[in-house]
Structures are given as C-alpha cells and as structure tokens.
Amino acid sequence: MADVPNFKVTIDNITVEVPAGTTILEAARKIGGDIAPPTMCYYSKLKGSGGKCRTCLVEVSKGSEKDPRPMPKLMASCRTTVMDGMEVKNITSDRVKDARAGVVEFLLINHPLDCPICDQAGECKLQDLGYDHGKAGTRYEFQRRTFPKHNLGDKIQLHMTRCILCYRCVMTAEQLTKKREHGVVDRGDHAQIASYLDQHLDNEFIGNIIDVCPVGALTDRTFRFKNRVWFLKPLNAHRDCPTCSGKVTIWNRGDEVFRVTARKDQWGEVEDWICNECRFEKKKTSDWVIEEVSPVSRHSVINQNKYFNLDKPKETIDEIIGKKPRLFLDIHNVSKVNEKNRDLSMIEGPANSKDFKNKQQ
Amino acid sequence: MQTLTNRSENVDRSPMTFVESLYLPAIVKGMGITLKHFFKKPATYSYPEVKRPFSPVFRGLHVLNRDEEGRERCTACGLCALACPAEAITMEAAERLPEEENLYREEKYAAKYEINMLRCIFCGMCEEACPKDAIYLSETFTPSDYARKKFIYAKEDMLIPNKNTEKEDYEKALGKDVPTTASAFFD
Secondary structure, X not given: OOOOOEEEEEEOOEEEEEEOOOEXXXXXXXXXXXXXXXXXXXXXXXXXXXXXXXXXXXXXXXXXXXXXOOOOOOEEOOOOEOOOOEEEEOOOOHHHHHHHHHHHHHHOOOOOOOOOOOOXXXXXXXXXXXXXXXXXXXXXXXXXXXXXXXXXXXXXXXXXXXXXXXXXXXXHHHHHOOXXXXXXXXXXXXXXXXXXXXXXXXXXXXXXXXXXOOOOOEEEOOOOOOOOHHHOEXXXXXXXXXXXXXXXXXXXXXXEEEEEEEOEOOOOOEOOOOOHHHHHHOOEHHHOEEEEEOOOOOOOHHHOOOOXXXXXXXXXXXHHHOOOOOOOOOHHHXXXXXXXXOOHHHOOOOOEHHHHHHOOO | OOOOOXXXXXXXXXXXXXXXXXOHHHHHHHHHHHHHHHOOOOOOOOOOOOOXXXXXXXXXXXXXXXXXXXXXXXXXXXXXXXXXXXXXXXXXXXXXXXXXXXXXXXXXXXXXXXXXXXXXXXXXHHHHHOOXXXXXEOOOOOOOOOOHHHHEEOHHHHEXXXXXXXXXXXXXXXXXXXXXXXXXXXX
C-alpha cells in the first residue's frame, strides 16, 4: 500500500493528526471526551454503517488548507473524511446543537415512551442522546407508528415500534453470518426490520444483533423482564468456547447470572462478537471464570447503589461476640421476593404469573 | 472566654437571703405558673381518641394505585427501588399473559412487590420517581405491631381496592367520610 499522508485536523480547537481517509468522527474519537459526536447508526466494527441517523452532524468551518471555504451545510461526520488543515466545530457550534436537538426530535417521533417497560432502559443510546441533546417536549400530535408483532425466534425479541432503522442489525447479520436472514422490508414510514415468512434466525452468532441495537428494539428474551440493568453488576468473564472468543460481560445479581453480553468499549461498541451458546445457554456463575468488574462510566445509572469490587466483606460479628447473633428478623423468612426456590434467571423466557404460582407451595 | 451570644448570664453565687432560704415564695411562684396552664388550651391531642388532621403533603403509608379501569399501574420498572435511599423496596417483574389484560395496565407488571416499613424513611422519593403514577404516600401512619415480620408489606397490602369491583372497600380506602376527630373536638 502506498504511504498514506498524515492530515492535520482541528476539532473544537484541538488539533489532531490522522492518516488521510479517516472520517471526522474517528478523528474526534481519537481526541475523545465530549468532542466525539454521538452516534446512533455508525458502528466502527461494521462495514458500510453510518450516514443514516444524522446525530453525528458537525459544522466544517474550514474545508482544508487549499480550499478554506466552509462547507455550506452541516456534515455527517461518520461519512465525511478529513482534509489537511480542516477545521471542525462540534460542541462549540450553536448550529450543531440546534440541529442535533432537531434530529433527536425526529428520532423520537415514532419512538414509544415505554422506557419503564423496556429492558434496554439504563443502557439505551437513544435515552442518553435524548437527555444530552434533546428538548424536553415533543411537538408531534399524531398517532405513533405501530407494527404487528413479529417474532425473530425464541431467543430474540423484536419490538418494531422502538426501532429507529439504523440498519446495524442488518449489517451485523450480513457481515458476521454467512446467510442473511432478515432485513428491512417496505419503504418510508412502513419500513420495518423483519424476516420473511417468520423465519427464525438460527445462526450461531445472530445474538450479536441484540448488542448492536442502540435502542430496545432487539432484546434478549432469556433476560426479558427478569431484572433492570441497574440492579445488576457487570463482570468481565471468560470461558473456553469452541466457537467464539468466550470473552463476555456477565450481569450478576448476587450469584445469579441474569444476562450475558459481549464486552463493550468506551463508545458502546462490541469488542468481540460472542456466540449464541455463550449468550443464551450459560446462565450459571460456575460456567464462567470471572476476571474483574467491568469498567462502567461514573455517570451511568449502572454505577448506582453498588460496590464495585469483587471481594465480599467477611462477617466479623460472630467472631467478636463468640456466637451467632440472634436475629430479630431474617428477611428471607418473611420476604416473598427473591425466594430461594425461584430463580428467575433459570427460567427460559420471561417469567409470568404461572411461574410465581407454581413455586409458592 | 468570648460568648457566642449576648444572652448568656453569669450564675449568681452569692449566699441566699433569709426570704430566699424559706423557699416558699419560689414554690408559690412555680405553682402559679403550673396553675395558669390549667386554664390554657392544651397543646397536645389525646391520640388515638382524637386524631390530628394531616397536612395534604403528609407522607405516610404507601398505596399502589390502579387506573380508571381498575388495572394495576405498576410496571415494575424499578425506579422507586433505585431512588429509595433506604433500599426498602424490592420487586420481581413478570410478563402479562393475554388473558390478564384486565388486571395489568402494561405488558410487564410487578409479580412481587415489597416495601420493608422498618427500613422506609417515608421520604417520598419513590412517589417522585414513579413514571406511571403507581405509588403514592397516603395520609396514614403505618400501624404499629409487636412482630417485626408484620412490617414487610407485600403488594396485596398496599394495592388500592378496585373501584369497579370492590366499591365499598375503595370508598373506605379513600377515607373521605372518616373525618379527623380533631376538628370535631375543638371547633
């Protein structure tokens, strides 16, 4: 390959040197922090992703050293490559802030406000985007778009009403698995992610479409309604898997593994694709070798109300008083929540009233 | 030493005079103050015969609300448990079956919901966090009891009666026709 020249690009008054052909977004991510534009559809691990959601719009105030004219419109930074001497404004530009608020409003037009029910709440990119860049209210007065329920197999739950049509899952299925089993059918407002003739997605890596989905449109049915993500403790773990790298994040509450996901980097992108067996079948702590607590952003709700280390503090009271203390109330004898003989994490699909009735006796 | 306020007075340690050493004038003076209070309006209420009127913002025992059709509003989103500073709330969610649509408002509901009233500090954060208007703090106390285990309130203990099917219980729960007795006593 020919030598690629390095280009100097200034983003929000910070200059960074990147090889030619790098997108503005990748250059901004090199600087990091708030300067990196938010993305809903772009995924660095997927070829051809980006350019659909327009959340990463930036203002190019100087085209390049040779042609210093500013670009007339805001540019999608995930698809625009840098030029030498380019100057880009992201958070320092009022135009960008305004445009981004508009984009969020458009993305939320048909998105239902069912975060209390949605399993993605707490780690949802659209939720974060709405909080950071959106406006408080909506001006949309019409019926929101709804779809007939469509099943993508017994392990993956599709909620088409929540979909923002980022095409990430379609690209994942196309590039990761040999056979494309689902895609986008219909056009415009009717466009929906679907598989023809209700085919089940049964490729062994297809579970990764859950991780790439920025919203709660694709969720894990084995985790459905079991718990909220902020009550779980993410732990980096691995196992000897013949099909994939086996490096995952397990989401524990106590010793129960509620969910297994791929490890994600600081941009919320999957580090290593994992196979369906790791994701859906291995729901015991003994299946995994726990390495460390996954690093979670200090501002994330997942960080709330828990201690982020692996050591369990030792009970010292028995040693000091020389006998077991007499408890006035053992909460486990009274409480009907988290009963010993009912492990929600072991139930195949979402729990329903039958699970709660059978186990009571 | 420098004093914090100018109200402090030095204790008078001079020996008592003859009249003071009799103590009687001081006793009479003290009894006078006591007697004066016999004819004043009492500052206390004789609870439980007389009940104080609650302020409308009083934060008491929790109530789980239903919607107009009598379906449970709670979807077990866990925001109350997250907001709870005392970690008193626990819950387990379940998916609504098709035949249960008249029971629960959303496709997910709280199959188990418990508040440990021993831990609860009645701060009202749960009420504030609830996105579904499902939990409210009512104008009543938590009844006292001898056993600690009676203070673990399950969903059934807090759920408001269905206003369509259990009309009488619902009216009773609203407590509208049970006036606070304090007003009857003093007005």
